[in-house]
Amino acid sequence: MDPLILSRMQFGANISFHILFPTITIALGWVLLFFKLRYNATNDSAWMRAYFTWVKVFALSFAMGVVTGVTMSFQFGTNWPGYMQKVGNIAGPLLAYEILTAFFLEAAFLGIMLFGFRRVSNRIHTLATVLVAGGTTVSAFWIIALNSWMQTPAGFEMRDGVAHAVDWWAIVFNPSMPYRLVHMLLASGLTVSFLIAGLSALRYLAGDRSESMWKALRTGVFTAAILIPIQIFAGDQHGLNTLEHQPQKIAAMEANWNTGPNVPLVLFALPDEAAKDNKFEIAIPDGASLILRHSTSGVVPGLNDYPGNHPPVFPVFWGFRIMVGTGLLMLAVSWSAAFFLKRRHSLPRPLAMLMVPMAISGWVATLAGWYTTEIGRQPWLVTGILKTADAVGPVAGSHVALTLAIYLVLYVLLLIAYLGVLVHLALKAAKDGDSSPLPGVMNAALSQPAAGE
């Protein structure tokens, strides 16, 4: 295979594996802060038990995020040297600010957050939790700014074939940036709330009825139930923004081959790029026109307007459907769970069993969404400025293939180990329940549990 597609697969594999963990830590930092503040306010030790259970998940996810993040900083040079040569003047500062303001903030204060209970005052420890949560969020801000700029570049000019910054405000707050940032932060919130709800449901199924389980379960379910409708609305706005700035991506998402009015909403199809047609299509008449233009006769852009300049249709079409389908499932599950918790103060067994695999539904939706938007940017690396094919490095295809294979094996093993540890932690917490010895008393009231507890 040629180095281009192999490099794309390798970068895709690396960044997909990486994004799993920031998606968790961005929102989990705030959830931990919530647990901590509830404990500070109520003095109810169940909140602190919930904190201790989930701070372990945070530490593990953060470590996974750091080591895969180190990989990312090398990948630009090893696989895509053309990228920084062309747009380094703009991507450089954004990446630098990501590293400077955020990465360090998280990494340095994480130590105090995880191990500092006995060594700093409660106030400093809460402050460290705030800074870590804030750091992950600021980190996301800069990376989303850069990614959005690659989608919808603004505020620059080309001199001698190299992009130079003209207006930094326009670069950072480029047309798609606010929408993408909100969409991603909400995705992180949903991922974490379903993870917490799912692992708490596992504890519930294992017979755990402790207060800390209920508290975590309610936090997860209610957060998910609140966030999912907001996310559906934000996603719709993001789609309309894409229609305005990247219509060819919308055409591929809807598998709409011809521009025109009364475009149906395709529910299922196998897009065939050679025949420029959909096979086995199931569609709602006028649906796409109605959603995108709010009128049955609204004109929706088709792929025929962008010959040779539109993304591959099949992965974009299906990535989008997997994301939306998962989102609708999240809506159904979180609202029914919220109903039972609110009205019946219990959880039916079948629903709990459904919630356990739904623990990773956030990952599925997030990855599907990113595939939609990133593959949807092709054939461009930076829309209108740099084609992906022109940025690839001079590395032999065999080297890329070999390293790609080892990365994949490593990632599969790590993912199994990670999920295994999550289940192990949940079952251990279920066994201990509210009898788990609270770490420390008196002056060490907030210390970490000792090993083996």
Added chain:
Amino acid sequence: MTYDWPTAMPLIFAGLMGLAILIYVILDGFDLGIGILFAVAEDAEQDTMIAAIGPFWDANETWLVLAVGLLLVAFPLAHGVILTALYIPVFVLLVGLILRGVAFDFRAKVPAGKKHRWNRIFFLGSIIASLAQGYMLGVYVLGLDIGPGGMAFGALVALCLAAAYAAMGAAWVIYKTDGELQKKAVRWLRTALVLTALGMAAVSLATPFASPRIFDKWFVWPEMLYLSPLPILSALLFLWLWRQTFHLPKPDDRGALTPFLTLAGIFVLGFAGLAWSFYPYVVPDRLTIWQAASATESLAIILVGVVVVLPIIIFYSFYAYRVFGGKATDLTYD
């Protein structure tokens, strides 16, 4: 040479990048070294050794991201050339760093029966990452020569750097522990020092002959005179530290941090020598820092952030090391 912004900016960033690499090598050096020493430590000792680096390693490794990040954003041309030439070693380094990074957490969270497996992975990841860094340094010193000679030199530097990291690790254990483990660490330090000294001597002798360019930079009058303190001071520090190892640990744990600081001093001297060998090239003999630099106005934007953030980072790094100062015995990594 005129001193305007387009001239000064790449110099400033080369300095910042050098600083980040130096801090990384010293800080991650000790925790990689502790990973290497896992091979000779017992179970209970391993827990204490992890506790000695637990609160720091995340931040330590972030300096590597900053160093590579500065190379990426300030010298994008060089980033591309260097990392495509070192494609496979970079990959090996990353696999090593991934393995050891996740082993930190997994070894503490998996069921007790599986802990051994993660201890082994922690050792493997640490030694792989150290060797890969040394190999990359060696190949880079010879101007990204990836022929048999370059590979042999790379292997030599790899072993030398791994030994140096092990010495750093042992020095850190001396600082952070007491009792039997501390005494054991003194013996580790002595062994690692011998290996490091042998390696450094071999590398110092081989470098000028392997690279005529570096030979020309060092063995000309009067530069030779100005540069002579670097090797002489390094040798004296080595000898002094070697003698110290026969008197450690001292009563009341006096000077427990001295071996670490001495080693850090040797690293600084060695780094200064390397920097002199390369200046003004960022890719040896191919790209100077001015040829490889980003646009001045983009560097200026980054510099604003660096000037604001770097002092804060350094301040709270000191704060974190103070918070977690003292012996590591009462800290648990869970």
